Amino acid sequence: MDEVKIIEIKKSVFADNEQDADALRKELKGKGIYLLNLMSSPGSGKTTTLIGTINRIKDKIRVAVMEADIDSNVDAVKIKEATGIQSIQLHTGGMCHLDAEMTRQGLASLMLADTDLVILENVGNLVCPAEFDTGAVRNAMILSVPEGDDKPLKYPLMFSVCDLVLVNKTDVLPYFDFNLEKCRENVRMRNPMAQVIPICAKTGEGLDVFADWLLQEVKAWKNS
Amino acid sequence: MDEVKIIEIKKSVFADNEQDADALRKELKGKGIYLLNLMSSPGSGKTTTLIGTINRIKDKIRVAVMEADIDSNVDAVKIKEATGIQSIQLHTGGMCHLDAEMTRQGLASLMLADTDLVILENVGNLVCPAEFDTGAVRNAMILSVPEGDDKPLKYPLMFSVCDLVLVNKTDVLPYFDFNLEKCRENVRMRNPMAQVIPICAKTGEGLDVFADWLLQEVKAWKNS
Numbered sequence: 001m002d003e004v005k006i007i008e009i010k011k012s013v014f015a016d017n018e019q020d021a022d023a024l025r026k027e028l029k030g031k032g033i034y035l036l037n038l039m040s041s042p043g044s045g046k047t048t049t050l051i052g053t054i055n056r057i058k059d060k061i062r063v064a065v066m067e068a069d070i071d072s073n074v075d076a077v078k079i080k081e082a083t084g085i086q087s088i089q090l091h092t093g094g095m096c097h098l099d100a101e102m103t104r105q106g107l108a109s110l111m112l113a114d115t116d117l118v119i120l121e122n123v124g125n126l127v128c129p130a131e132f133d134t135g136a137v138r139n140a141m142i143l144s145v146p147e148g149d150d151k152p153l154k155y156p157l158m159f160s161v162c163d164l165v166l167v168n169k170t171d172v173l174p175y176f177d178f179n180l181e182k183c184r185e186n187v188r189m190r191n192p193m194a195q196v197i198p199i200c201a202k203t204g205e206g207l208d209v210f211a212d213w214l215l216q217e218v219k220a221w222k223n224s
Numbered sequence: 225m226d227e228v229k230i231i232e233i234k235k236s237v238f239a240d241n242e243q244d245a246d247a248l249r250k251e252l253k254g255k256g257i258y259l260l261n262l263m264s265s266p267g268s269g270k271t272t273t274l275i276g277t278i279n280r281i282k283d284k285i286r287v288a289v290m291e292a293d294i295d296s297n298v299d300a301v302k303i304k305e306a307t308g309i310q311s312i313q314l315h316t317g318g319m320c321h322l323d324a325e326m327t328r329q330g331l332a333s334l335m336l337a338d339t340d341l342v343i344l345e346n347v348g349n350l351v352c353p354a355e356f357d358t359g360a361v362r363n364a365m366i367l368s369v370p371e372g373d374d375k376p377l378k379y380p381l382m383f384s385v386c387d388l389v390l391v392n393k394t395d396v397l398p399y400f401d402f403n404l405e406k407c408r409e410n411v412r413m414r415n416p417m418a419q420v421i422p423i424c425a426k427t428g429e430g431l432d433v434f435a436d437w438l439l440q441e442v443k444a445w446k447n448s
Contacts, residue, residue, distance in 0.1 A: 041266045042350050042379060043371025070351065072377045094381065096320065096351035124378070125351050126266050127294065127320035146370035146393065147267025153296045154348070155266065157318065169370065175396050 004076040005088040007109050009068075009095070009102045017132055021100035024135030028107075034117045034218045035103075037136035039158065042124035044144040045168045047075045048201040049210070050119060051082040056211040058085055061116040061218055066090055066106045068098050068123050075121065086110055097128035100135040117218050126151070130158040137221055140164040145178045152186035159190035166210060170200045228300040229312040231333050233292075233319070233326045241356055245324035248359030252331075258341045258442045259327075261360035263382065266348035268368040269392045271299045272425040273434070274343060275306040280435040282309055285340040285442055290314055290330040292322055292347050299345065310334055321352040324359040341442050350375070354382040361445055364388040369402045376410035383414035390434060394424045 028035055040046050047067070054063050064086035067075040076089035090106045092098065098106075103120060110118065120136065122129045130139075141162045143151055146169060152159040159165070165187050167180065184196050197213070199206030252259055264270050271291070278287050288310035291299040300313035314330045316322065322330075327344060334342065344360065346353045354363075365386045367375055370393060376383040383389070389411050391404065408420050421437070423430030 041348075041371075042375055043265065043368075069378050071380050072374075074374060074377060094355070096349075123351065124265075125320075125349055127347065127349050128352065131318075144267075144370060146368060146396070147265075150296075150298060151266055153298060154293050156295050172370070172396060172399050175399060 004073055004080050005109055006073050006091060007088060007106055008091050008093060009098070009105050017099045021133035021135040024100045024104055025137065028135065029221070031112060032222050033112060033115055034221045035134070035136040036117065036119045036214070037122055037134045037139045038119055038141070039122045039126070039129045039139065039162070040124060040142035041126050041144070041147055044124070044142045044147065045201045046121050046124070046142055047078055049142060049166065049168060049199065049207070050079060050121065052201050052204055052207045053211050053214065054079070054083045054085060056207060057214060058083060060215060062114055063117045063119065064110050064115045065119050065121065066110070067121045068092055070094055070123065086115065092123060096123055096125050097132050098122055098134055099132040103134040117214065126155040126158045130155070130161050138163045138217065140166065142166045142168050143183070145169040145172055145176050149178050149180070149183035149186060152190045156190055159187055159194070162191065162194055164213065165194055165196045167196060167198045168201055170198050170205060171203055228297055228304050229333055230297050230315060231312060231330055232315050232317060233322070233329050241323045245357035245359040248324045248328055249361065252359065253445070255336060256446050257336060257339055258445045259358070259360040260341065260343045260438070261346055261358045261363045262343055262365070263346045263350070263353045263363065263386070264348060264366035265350050265368070265371055268348070268366045268371065269425045270345050270348070270366055271302055273366060273390065273392060273423065273431070274345065275303060276425050276428055276431045277435050277438065278303070278307045278309060280431060281439060282307060284439060286338055287341045287343065288334050288339045289343050289345065290334070291345045292316055294318055294347065310339065316347060320347055320349050321356050322346055322358055323356040327358040341438065350379040350382045354379070354385050362387045362441065364390065366390045366392050367407070369393040369396055369400050373402050373404070373407035373410060376414045380414050383411055383418070386415065386418055388437065389418055389420045391420060391422045392425055394422050394429060395427055
């Protein structure tokens with residue numbers, strides 16, 4: 001396995017995370033870097049989705065990934081092996097989310113001068129990560145078909161803070177009681193502005209749409 | 225829809241949750257009540273598993289369920305409609321876990337004199353609930369096939385505190401890269417004593433085994 005950097009993140013001491021997140025966003029804007037915060041349940045397919053998507057955009061923009069996990073470095077290694085881009089592992093030391101200061105600790109270990117887009121793969125958790133602004137330009141999340149179309153009812157905050165919902169594992173739709181239209185309705189109830197893109201990371205379905213969304217976002221951010 | 229009681233849980237103020245959990249376990253022992261804490265990711269099939277299992281044991285022991293969620297009461301209503309047993313909804317007000325005092329608040333709303341087994345369906349989350357002893361006799365969890373066999377590597381604490389791991393949705397094993405033997409190995413690495421039972425809540429496979437485990441556990445607890 002390729003070696004990847006593992007960063008042990010320390011609990012942050014900032015009293016006002018919102019303020020700190022705004023400051024980080026401004027710093028990144030100054031450097032022309034777009035940060036995406038990607039959240040989901042455990043096992044929804046974040047890493048596989050990233051690999052397929054990064055391979056579609058890495059010749060157009062410079063991408064780096066920070067993989068946050070409580071333990072292990074399997075995801076950062078997978079990303080590095082499958083895409084060749086900058087990939088580091090953030091260990092949260094048992095913590096269930098990342099805030100802006102913790103995100104900043106991770107960014108400090110990347111070669112930011114060589115980067116247009118940094119994707120933060122947050123800890124697999126539909127609850128706590130939604131409560132903390134990481135300093136990202138946008139929040140996106142993956143909801144996978146096996147989890148069910150009722151998740152926006154049960155995890156309201158997560159769906160209301162996300163600008164983009166990727167509905168993953170559409171290849172197994174025939175085997176699950178998952179109604180895509182019902183899902184869209186439930187997402188809209190929490191966030192009328194959220195975009196929903198059905199994808200299948202395994203087959204590649206929909207990844208072009210997500211890749212285009214990312215390219216547009218980064219371009220707009222740089223020009224804004 | 226049947227009406228179910230919704231309890232708004234308040235944040236607990238106990239300094240020492242471990243001590244409080246031990247006290248709750250003793251109280252429940254005195255009343256002859258077995259409490260099971262069931263945890264998992266969102267959408268792993270906790271509610272469907274409970275319905276199938278409760279219908280297999282409800283004529284032998286008296287069962288009650290507490291459904292913890294951040295919002296909505298869909299699960300408590302489903303359980304009540306499908307099994308007819310006592311079922312209440314606990315709203316955690318955005319909190320990502322339950323501790324012993326919060327569990328006690330829920331128990332206070334059940335008719336405990338009519339109950340042998342209380343199952344607490346914890347908030348769907350593989351991180352925070354593992355950190356808090358609820359006062360349960362045992363912790364159990366569901367890992368569903370679509371989540372992947374690598375979850376014990378990424379969520380070590382959850383797997384080390386659980387005495388039982390139900391591997392759910394075995395009907396979709398052909399469609400996912402999930403190796404049951406690898407999963408068993410990963411679970412054993414975190415907790416050599418944990419029992420692994422493959423189940424399919426949808427088809428009923430394995431639910432007899434889980435039902436027998438519960439009956440044995442309750443019997444042993446009452447006689448201990």
